[in-house]
Amino acid sequence: MSRELTHPLPxxxxxxxxxxxxxxxxELTSVAVFAYTPxxxxxxxxxADAASFSVFYEFLRxxxxxxxxxxxxxxxxYHTGTWIALTPSVLVLWRNDEQVDPNLITGTTAMLFxxxxxxxxxxxxx
Amino acid sequence: METFxxxxxxxxxxxAGLRAAIAIARxxxxxxxxxxxxVYPMRSHTVAAEGGAAAVISPTDSLDDHAYDTISGSxxxxxxxxxxxxxxxxxxxxxxxxxxxxPWSREPDGRISxxxxxxxxxxxxxxAADKTGFHLLHTxxxxxxxxxxxxxxxxxxxxxxxxxxxxxxxxxxxxIRTGEMHPIGARSVILCTGGAGxxxxxxxxxxIKTGDGMALAYRAGVPLKDMEFVQYHPxxxxxxxxxxxxxxxxxxxxxxxxxxxxxxxxxxxxxxxxINDPNHPQKQTMELGPRDRLSQAFIKEREAGxxxxxxxxxxxxxxxxxxxxxxxxxxxxxxxELAVRYVGIDPVHKPIPVRTVVHYMMGGIDTDTNxxxxxxxxxxxxxxxxxxxxxxxxxxxxxxxxxxVFGARAASVAVDQAGQVPPxxxxxxxxxxxxxxxxxxxTLLHPNGGSDTVSGIRTALQETLEEGxxxxxxxxxxERTCASIAQLQDRYEKLSLVDTSRTFNTDLVAALELGAMLxxxxxxxxxxxxxxxxxxxxxxxxxxxxxxxxxxxxxLAFRGEGDPTIEYKEVTVTRWxxxxxxxxxx
Amino acid sequence: xxxxxxxxxxxYLPDEETEPRFQSYEITYRDSWVVLDALDHIKTxxxxxxxxxxxxxxxxxxxxxxxVNGEPKLTCETFIRDYNTETIKIEPLAHFPVIRDLVINMxxxxxxxxxxxxxxxxxxxxxxxxxxxxxxxxQMARYKRFSxxxxxxxxxxxxxxxxxxxxxxxxxxxxxxxxxxxxxxxxGTQERSDVVTAHDGIWRCTxxxxxxxxxxKDVDPAGAIxxxxxxxxxxxxxxxxxxxxxx
Numbered sequence: 001m002s003r004e005l006t007h008p009l010p011x012x013x014x015x016x017x018x019x020x021x022x023x024x025x026x027e028l029t030s031v032a033v034f035a036y037t038p039x040x041x042x043x044x045x046x047x048a049d050a051a052s053f054s055v056f057y058e059f060l061r062x063x064x065x066x067x068x069x070x071x072x073x074x075x076x077x078y079h080t081g082t083w084i085a086l087t088p089s090v091l092v093l094w095r096n097d098e099q100v101d102p103n104l105i106t107g108t109t110a111m112l113f114x115x116x117x118x119x120x121x122x123x124x125x126x
Numbered sequence: 127m128e129t130f131x132x133x134x135x136x137x138x139x140x141x142a143g144l145r146a147a148i149a150i151a152r153x154x155x156x157x158x159x160x161x162x163x164x165v166y167p168m169r170s171h172t173v174a175a176e177g178g179a180a181a182v183i184s185p186t187d188s189l190d191d192h193a194y195d196t197i198s199g200s201x202x203x204x205x206x207x208x209x210x211x212x213x214x215x216x217x218x219x220x221x222x223x224x225x226x227x228x229p230w231s232r233e234p235d236g237r238i239s240x241x242x243x244x245x246x247x248x249x250x251x252x253x254a255a256d257k258t259g260f261h262l263l264h265t266x267x268x269x270x271x272x273x274x275x276x277x278x279x280x281x282x283x284x285x286x287x288x289x290x291x292x293x294x295x296x297x298x299x300x301x302i303r304t305g306e307m308h309p310i311g312a313r314s315v316i317l318c319t320g321g322a323g324x325x326x327x328x329x330x331x332x333x334i335k336t337g338d339g340m341a342l343a344y345r346a347g348v349p350l351k352d353m354e355f356v357q358y359h360p361x362x363x364x365x366x367x368x369x370x371x372x373x374x375x376x377x378x379x380x381x382x383x384x385x386x387x388x389x390x391x392x393x394x395x396x397x398x399x400x401i402n403d404p405n406h407p408q409k410q411t412m413e414l415g416p417r418d419r420l421s422q423a424f425i426k427e428r429e430a431g432x433x434x435x436x437x438x439x440x441x442x443x444x445x446x447x448x449x450x451x452x453x454x455x456x457x458x459x460x461x462x463e464l465a466v467r468y469v470g471i472d473p474v475h476k477p478i479p480v481r482t483v484v485h486y487m488m489g490g491i492d493t494d495t496n497x498x499x500x501x502x503x504x505x506x507x508x509x510x511x512x513x514x515x516x517x518x519x520x521x522x523x524x525x526x527x528x529x530x531v532f533g534a535r536a537a538s539v540a541v542d543q544a545g546q547v548p549p550x551x552x553x554x555x556x557x558x559x560x561x562x563x564x565x566x567x568x569t570l571l572h573p574n575g576g577s578d579t580v581s582g583i584r585t586a587l588q589e590t591l592e593e594g595x596x597x598x599x600x601x602x603x604x605e606r607t608c609a610s611i612a613q614l615q616d617r618y619e620k621l622s623l624v625d626t627s628r629t630f631n632t633d634l635v636a637a638l639e640l641g642a643m644l645x646x647x648x649x650x651x652x653x654x655x656x657x658x659x660x661x662x663x664x665x666x667x668x669x670x671x672x673x674x675x676x677x678x679x680x681x682l683a684f685r686g687e688g689d690p691t692i693e694y695k696e697v698t699v700t701r702w703x704x705x706x707x708x709x710x711x712x
Numbered sequence: 713x714x715x716x717x718x719x720x721x722x723x724y725l726p727d728e729e730t731e732p733r734f735q736s737y738e739i740t741y742r743d744s745w746v747v748l749d750a751l752d753h754i755k756t757x758x759x760x761x762x763x764x765x766x767x768x769x770x771x772x773x774x775x776x777x778x779x780v781n782g783e784p785k786l787t788c789e790t791f792i793r794d795y796n797t798e799t800i801k802i803e804p805l806a807h808f809p810v811i812r813d814l815v816i817n818m819x820x821x822x823x824x825x826x827x828x829x830x831x832x833x834x835x836x837x838x839x840x841x842x843x844x845x846x847x848x849x850x851q852m853a854r855y856k857r858f859s860x861x862x863x864x865x866x867x868x869x870x871x872x873x874x875x876x877x878x879x880x881x882x883x884x885x886x887x888x889x890x891x892x893x894x895x896x897x898x899x900g901t902q903e904r905s906d907v908v909t910a911h912d913g914i915w916r917c918t919x920x921x922x923x924x925x926x927x928x929k930d931v932d933p934a935g936a937i938x939x940x941x942x943x944x945x946x947x948x949x950x951x952x953x954x955x956x957x958x959x
Contacts, residue, residue, distance in 0.1 A: 003726045004809035004817055009875045017782065020872055023920045086919065089935035090942050097853035165765075166822070168863050169773045224844045227832035227895060229852055229859055236846030260772055261859065268888070271826040280822065303811055332767035365744050368770045438744075464770060467789060468744075581756035625761040627727035630812040632755075632763040 026082045032075035039068075084109045127563075128308050129555050132160035132277065133544045134537070135296060135312035137284050137339055139163035140170030141259070141526065142508030143318035144266040145219075145533035146540075151273035154541050160310060162279040162299055164334065164635065167267045171320055171332045172529065175259025176371035176460060178251035179526035181216030183240060187248045189213045196524060197702050199245040199416050200488075200517025201662035202678065203352065205698040208495045208513040212524070212531050219530035220252050228265040229254050231457075241457075242376045242409055243523045245416035245709070249409075251523040256371050256460040262526060279310070283635055284338065285566070287315065287346045287504065288550065288558045294346065294503035295550035298562040302635060305628025307563040309555035313544035314503050316536050317343060317491060318529075321509035322646045324639075326484040327588035330362055330369040339510040341642030343491040344649065348499045349682035349693070351512040353646070354654035354664045355488035357520055358597050360420035362483030365438035366468050370480055372522040374461050375413040377453070378406060379446040381420070382477065383432040389442070390415065393423040396710015401448045411710035418519040418663040419709065421482040425597050436479060443477035450474075482597065486525065488516040488663065489653070492682055492695075497536025503543065507536040514680065517697075518662020570637050574622040580636045583614050583621065587640075587647050590614075595654045600668045604655040608689070611647050618644055649683040649690055656692040657681060674704050714740045717792060719750055721762065722803040724810055732810070735759075736799070747787040747802065748776050751814075764814035771928060774862035777869065778814050779803040784869040786928040805869035807878070818865055824881055825863075827907045828889040833900025851896040858891035858936050860929045867923035867933050879912040883923035883933030886914060890936040893943070905944060914940045 010016075014024040046056035059065055087109045088102030134150055136143045139161050150159045163170065182192050192213040197204050224230055224238065231239045231253050243251040254261035270276055281302045288296040288309065296311035319339025323331025344350050360381070361370040375381070380401060383389040388398045396411035407414050424442060427433050433440040446454060446461070451474045454462055465471050465478045490512035497505040497513070508529040515528055594607025618641060625633045659673035660666050679694040719739060724732040737754045745753075748766055755762050766776040769788040776787045781801050792800065808816035838845065867883035874880045889908050893901045908914055917937045924934040 003730075004811055005724055005726075005732060006809050007806070009807075009872065013872055013875065017922075019922050019925065020920065023872075023918075023922075027918070086938065089932070090938045092935070092939065094850065094853065097848075097850040099853070165767060165773075165775065166818075166863075169765075169767050169775050171768065171773070173773050173862075174768045174770060218840055221840050221844060225832070225838060225840065227892065227897065229856060230844075232847055232849050232852060234849060236848045236851070238844050257772070257860075260862070264859075264861075268825075268830040269832075272829075272831045303817070332769065332773060334767045366769065467771070579756075579760060581760075623760070627725060627761075629726045630763050630815050632765075632815075633760045 026079065029075040029079040032072050033079060036072050080113065084113060127306065127556065127559055129311070129552055130160065130308065131311040131549055132158045133312065134158070134314045134316065134540050135160045135162065135310055136316045136318055137162050137297060137342075138170070138318035138320060138508070138510070139165070139167030139278070139280070140318060140320055140508065140529070141172035141263055141266060142529035142533035143167075143170075143316070144263070144270050145530050146316055146318060146507060146537035147276045148266065148270050148273065149534040149537035150541055151270070151275045153538070155275060157275075157541050157544065158277070159275060160277045160279060160312065162282045162284060162297065162310060164281060164283045164302070164338070166280050167270070167278070168264060169334070170263060171335050172259045172263040172526075174330070174332060174369065175262070175526055176256045176369060177243060177373035177376065178241060178253035178258045178523045179220055179262070179530075180243065180246065180250050180521070180523040181220045181252060181527055182213065182250055183217055183238060183252070184248060184250065187250055191247050192216070192250060194702055195246050196515065196521055197517070198707050199519055199521040200515075201519055201672065201707060202674070202704040203355075203514065203517030203661060203680070203697060205495070205514050206700040206702060207698045208515045210700065211495055211535070212515045212528060215531040215535075216527045219527065219534065223262060223265055223530070226265050226269045228261050231255055241373060242407060242414060243521070244372050244375065244414050244420070245410060245521040246523070247409055251373075251376065253373060255456075256373050256458045259526060283638060284342060285562050285638060286558070287342050288554065289346050289501065290550070290554050292502060293547065294501050296555060296558075298559045302630055305631055305634075307559050307566070309559035311550040311555045313547050313549055314505060314540035316497065316540050317504070317506040317510055318508045318533060319510045321487040321490075322643065323484045323487070325587060325591055325643045325647050325650070326356070327585070327592050328362070328367045329484040330359055330367055331484070336639035336643050337487075337510070337646035338639060338642045339506065340491055341645040343499060343501070343504065343506065344645050344683075344685050346501055346504070347685070348501050348504065349492045349684045350649045351489055351492035351680050351682055351695075352514060352517070352653070353487070353489035353649040353683055354595070354657050354681060355516075355518050355662060356484060356595065356650065357417055357486035357488060357663055358421040358482040359417055359485035360424055360482055361444050361480040362485075363464065363468055364436055364441050364479055364481050367483045368464055368468055369483070369485065370444060370461055370464065370478060371458065372417070374444060374446050374458055375407065377446070377457050378449055379413065379444050381413055382443045382445055383427050384434045384442075385432055388412065389427050389432065390420065390423055393419065393426065394710070395419060395423070408710075415709045416519055416521060417485070421597055422665060424482045434479065439481055441479040441481040444480045445477040446473050447475065447477065486520055488512070488514070488518065488520050492680075495535075496539040497532055498539060503547065505536040505540045507532040518664060570621060570623050570634060571626045572622055573626060574620070576620055576622050578617050578621050580621070580623070580633060580640050583617055584640050584643065587611065587614050587643060591647050591650065595650050598665050598667050599654055600666060601655065601658070604651055607651045608648075608655060611644065611651055612689070615644050615648070645685070652690050652692055653681045653683050678704060714742055716740050717795075718799040719754065720799045720801045721754070721814070723762070723813055725761070726812055734801075741792050743793050745792050747778070747780055747785070747790045747792060747800070750792055751787065751802070763812050772862060774864035777805050777864040777866050779805055779869065784866040784926045786864055786866065789928055805865055807869050807871070807875040808865070816865070820878060821863070821865060821868065821882065821885065824885045825888070828881065828885050829900055829904050829907075830885070830888040830892060832892060832895065832898050833903055834897065835899050845897040847896050854896070855891050855894035858887045858894065858931060861887055861931050862929055864928065866926045866928060870922040870926040872920055872922075873916055873918055877916070880916045881907065881913045883937065886917075886940060887931055887933035887936035890940050893940070901943075905947070908940055909944045914944070
């Protein structure tokens, strides 16, 4: 009987090929999005009385918080980008027997996302 | 050693084999069927067919027209009863494929679309863009998965037919993965092993097309019929021999020599119409003439010095630029894909270099119209068989139809016959496999210090066949070819392999294939030598005319101790008496 | 112009060795050579013991998939001239058991393929006399891309999900399920749902997307799987809102 060789993937498999690495980074960015949730919970909890809210407010103004927000923003934007890039795979539109250009779908989704974001920012700031 | 048994065993998992298997599994669910193939079924060479499959569908077309075109295309060597069966069942079979999911190209209203093809009077070639064989094979393969009754032996190589009590009772085969020899018993065996283009040095055929099934039958005493008829396709890519489909000309492509002339007009194929003329391309004229005539014209042009010279041999231009990018991408995308990739030429902007290339074996295992051979229990269908519907020259797009029609037909008769005989005894099966194993160990796998190699003998065979049994032949050269094949056979007898391991030994498989190729080469050369006339693809420069009195007959090559014996058998003529083949004359 | 290069080829001869090794072959190649030509040259001229699968050498039979310099490739379509590395490393496709040298065991795929029912399923058999199922070019275009799969296994070799857990149904098989689901003649979407939406079906896919990138026939299995996720999720949602009204 012949002996067949198997080469199980090593734990470091995602370091072997750049696309795998980028995939892992994409998945890791979701951790950043998740990591923001404790902050939101803290915000809700501290809203109960003025004293604890001012503690929270002071934290928000602190340098640690600013850095945290910048990092999370970058990672969240990256993560969102990967989702937008994925849309034409799921949303396949047809004009008769010709497929609508995937770039058009990505572009439209990106524009939608941007305008909603700008809208939210405008609501908060103005 | 394990022993297996089925009622019907099909050798080969290409179009003919899978069609046969489905026919049995669907229509006779109580019959056990095995499919044994040296490759996974979807690797079979049906996959490489491009242009399409012929069947009458248009209201202005008729079965008689399809039959007449086929018979005239065959230079009257086809059996007309067989051709009638082919054309009558053609559209039913292609529709069946449609019902199984084959993505035939469509008209805007959703009906099947047909295109013109060489030698055909009307548009009757169904196509799936220019990957017709690929879609056909994968549709058949995927549909076959539906039937649990089909037992597959993927990557098993058949080494011999088990013949006892005057009938075929199964095969012995090597499971390539393990190298073990096993017998598979059967009450009927259908050979669907395809052609043998690899016996030539330059072919469109894949590496697997080595005539294994033809050789199995030949060794079992079944004659090979009309083996001298070898089809050269006029448009292969130089260097690789990759096929550029006839559909390129069906859609309007033209052939041009180095002087810019559509040279086919010099060879009694009619006068060219301007490429912008609404009637271009004209059916059965110029570029839509039959393959034998176009390939012969190429050789004449080359002799006249009007072909281009390239590093991979002389060539002419196939020009499809006038079709435009959109039409090319819709109708013949693979032509573009292949030209860009393999010769670095985008046919949207530049003509494609093409040359003649061995493409198809008209000859094969002698069968009747049911696929039955002279050996009871043994059937054959597809390119390995010669029914004969192709005679001296096959029309493009008839072969995909043939594998379906005759694959299904052979299956049904094989099932009937299987019911009338007992299964083979276990003792017969094990003895047969043991003796094959011993033979293997005493020959190829027995180191004897010889320095010959599989590729050495193979290359010599390919070269001598091209030299003697190419597009134009003559007696003296053919005699030399016959003699050198005999020498190569002696060398093969003494061949022993460096690699005597058992696990996936591809050198062993290649050596067994080479054994088959030598048998095929012998049958081709001797049949060609014996036929002292010119007909269709068999052109003897020393006998340039067709001789109906002497040779309106099929050649039958019987394997002998030394040279094969060549006998003849009458051609069946039903309604179309032999006459001149006319192309391009109004 | 002939040029020289070195092919570093993965060798494993199970009848003689327990471990794989690499063997270097120095070759002179022509500009028109693909990797497969070089391997065939080695087999016929240098070393007949080297084993690999090949047939059509025109990119349609799907036999000759291998790993070339770390990337899954159809070697009949991969030109040596495109590599300017000192050596070219040829290995069997990843994620499959190796039978010998460059030959992998793809039985796993052959067993998975039938489970997704890759054939046309209709509620009633239409008789042949009734003619063809009408299908406009636009309807055909919906599934055509997914019907181009040659089963070359490059996608499985590129998919780390399959590499980590071979229970995953995998890209090619799932793309073929979607090929039939999208066919206007087919009514088998529901029937395929059990296998396709099973634990090891579409939901195992984490959309690495490499299957699509390595596909030599532009099939986009990753896209097919995401479309399957969406359509089966919508079916599920519909069945919640309108019980008994699923597809």
